[in-house]
Amino acid sequence: QVIANDRLGRKVRVKCSPDDTVDDLKKLIAAQTGTDSSKIQLKKWHVGDHITPADYEIHDGMSLEMY
Numbered sequence: 001q002v003i004a005n006d007r008l009g010r011k012v013r014v015k016c017s018p019d020d021t022v023d024d025l026k027k028l029i030a031a032q033t034g035t036d037s038s039k040i041q042l043k044k045w046h047v048g049d050h051i052t053p054a055d056y057e058i059h060d061g062m063s064l065e066m067y
Helices: 022-033
Strands: 002-005 011-014 063-066
Touching: 011 022
Parallel strands: 002 063
Antiparallel strands: 002 011
């Protein structure tokens, strides 16, 4: 489970597997927020869409900033 925080202070909890790509994670966030997944940017590092969260050491319970 990953927590995405947006600029308005909303928190979205998303369950994803270590094999999901960042693009998959964005789609899961988009499904809960109603935001187009192509407009979601996750800020902790420069995050590429084809890499898995595990590659970025994004783990269960970690918070990400969403822009």
